[in-house]
Amino acid sequence: MKNIILLVCCFALFSCEKKKEKRSFTNVTVETIFSDSLSIRAIEVMDGSLAFAANRGVFGTVDLSNNVVRTSVQMNDSILPEFRSVAHTDTDFFMLSVANPALLYKTGSHGQMELVYKEEDEAVFYDAMKFWNNKEGIAIGDSMNGCLSIIITRDGGETWNKLSCSQLPKGIEGEGAFAASNTNIAIVGNKIWIATTKGRIYFSGDKGNQWKLFETPVTGLGDAHGIYSLDFYDENIGFAIGGDYTKPQENKKNKAFTTDGGKTWNLVAEGMEPDYKSCVQFVPNGGGYELVAVGFTGISYTKDMGETWTELSDEPFYTIRFINDSIAYAAGKDRISKLIFK
Secondary structure: OHHHHHHHHHHHHHHHHHHHOOOOOOOEEEEEEEEEEEEEEEEEEEOOEEEEEEOOOEEEEEEOOOOOEEEEEOOEOOEOOOEEEEEEOOOOEEEEEOOOOEEEEEEOOOOOEEEEEEEOOOOOOEEEEEEOOOOOEEEEEEEEOOEEEEEEEOOOOOOOEEOOHHHOOOOOOOOOOOOOOOOOEEEEOOEEEEEOOOOEEEEEOOOOOOOEEEEOOOOOOOOOEEEEEEEEOOOOOEEEEEEEOOOOOOOOOOEEEEOOOOOOOEEOOOOOOOOOOOEEEEOOOOOOOOEEEEEOOEEEEEOOOOOOOEEEEOOOOOEEEEOOOOEEEEEEEEEEEEEEEO
16 A cells, blocks of 8 residues: 555656746747738737738737637828727727828727827827726827826726826836837736836836836947837846847847846846847646747747747747737738747
8 A cells, every 4th residue: 555655646746847848939830810011010819819910000909719800990181090009908999100200099989990099299209008908098108308108097098188297207208119019018907017228117106106217238339229029927036138130130239137026137148049029928727938039130039038049940020929828929020920839
């Protein structure tokens, strides 16, 4: 009897050890499901579909059950806006244009998109948008009048109010965010982190009422160098990536990791791959160890918190979102694709 119990215990321990083995992706299959002459930098997974918005006023959805794509065009007078930010609540989809005028649309009550915010100024340029919950959301843009542009809604996107510079940390001249993938913002619970072109992190623990600044080492190598994307696995573990899109082969000071909620950041894989990337996302259920980064330079993967990376493909994309721990959708120049990681 004792021998049987011992064998059972050994088998159980062995099974647990097997479960703890870390997964490792070695390849990715890319299946293009939508092609058009568009620049698609903003995608959002929402209730069985993938919503997207692009330049030339184009926006649409991909039905994830059958990959059927539906598109529409949004005009404002004679303007075909360039959309690089999208977000959603349980009931509405939002899209925000870059440049002047800034145009923010939400799902209307009569089957048409409704303009809920407009800002006109030669300096206006919005970069990313996200929601904490069904009522409260935020969009961020380049600096105007000495501080970042930040607008917030507290009523489900019906109205948006711009924060004054007195409510924000002091800005740096020329500081903004790169509108490359709609991933300059990360939200976990009530907390928010915003990454800037100067390698700084704006942090709020109370949904944008009070703010503080965290410094990162991803800075100082030129005007086009900085953080292009960040993601948080939980309220402590986060990753920031970027580089310089004008010098995409440079891989210095372009990857940093935090384990204390963004207070401190450490460079990883310094001087090693990957080079410039415009979007990084944690792999779901990866324990904070696994990330995938994409850019027009290809698709890279790490299973050790960014210490070492494997290039899985040279297929170019601007942005990516996972729907589970092995399937993602990515968008870029002229296409949206389904990515299957193995």
